[in-house]
Amino acid sequence: MSEHPRAPMPRESWPATVPAIAQVLDAGLDLGPATVLVGANGAGKSTLVEGIAEAFGLNAEGGTRNVRHETRRTTSPLAGHLLLTRSAGAPRGGVFLRAETMYGLFTHLEQNLIGDVLHERSHGEAFLDYLQERAGVRGLWVLDEPESALSFDGCMALLVLLADVLEGGSQVILSTHSPLLAALPGAQMLEVGPWGLRDTAWEDVEAVQHWRRFLDSPERYLRHLR
Template sequence: MAPRARPGGHPGPFDERPVRRVERSDGAAYDPAAWPYTLAPVAQLLRDGLDLAPGVTFLVGENGSGKSTLVEAVAEAYGLNPEGGSPNASFSTRATESGLAADLRIVRGVGGRRWAFFLRAETMHGLYTYLESVGTFGLHERSHGEGFLEVLRTRFDSPGFYVLDEPESALSFSSCLALMGVLHDLAAAGSQVLCATHSPLLTALPGATILELSETGYEKAAWDELALVDHWRRYLGDPTAYLRHVLG
């Protein structure tokens, strides 16, 4: 499942990242007092832009912090179906996107358009139905996690730009480790990955960039300083310290 390496095994003299930067588009017109523009990470992206690092970038933060809103908008602005799939995918079950994509501009690296794929956990049923209609059969007959892994096997197989929204929701511990291996191989072959996640396992990927989202915006963070890592470490060390507040 490892992607093909680039000729020569090293980057060329130009910036070959599929996405160099995400920024406000010249014609962006929006109400800053309306959602999702009231979210601090969205406001920061539109104000300052985001230089997307090579390899894997994780977005982490509490529910409602804007992780999914950002990855969905970046995927759509890149030209991907907002419910998942490649640039060629054409299906929709119910449009729930924020509209932020129309306000974004993607600054691409050398090489123009290339393979890309968006995997969005909450719309996997629709994606499975679409993929079966174009020749990838049996996804609905598998468990959610098995179908997810089959999509990884068949669609995450060449260098490009990959966007994932909470992929851990479908996966067991061992399958998350397998996904980590896929992400590592993609990065090694020159791909870029943007992934929103709550997983301390995935965010431990060596060499990954982690952006932590909060009510003040987003900033780069180290894995062992993340709130989600601290909470899991404390919970696994003493579950009753948390459960007594929940179970009364």
């Protein structure tokens, strides 16, 4: 992935002002079969994965290449400035789960009689069922904070599904705050922050360290609420 040579993004305009985005535009980014992005809110994780999904031809509010649905334009212009390169013969299908817009996508699918009625299920069940119903799609899977709807067991079920998707030859890009989902086996982990993007290990992720300390001694954190 690199900046599109015919559509350079002005570095003084957002989101090129975000260090992680600037790094991708300036130096490109090689992605393996599975990539996990972690980092604080506002670091640029969602902006990057949404730009990748849209540049690949996936619907900006979630879905597959066959879905064209938009309630309100909220994604950045990044997609138009990215050039994605995949190996010859790579599957061209894809699935995008963008947590904040899945309600609108489910409504669109229901109104157009595409698949099951996901609104009749719980939030987490709908997320998992949506993905499981598309498990046969081979290509690029992009997920932005799917843990927002999932319990512990739901996150485990998602990891199992993603392992199957990877085994089937697809590529996965996952943005998450969940230490559980960040443990996706075999994934390259990139920490996003004011430094841009850097490789990190699961045990060094700030969210992992915070959860370990919190579960060991909740009062160390909760005392600050008083």
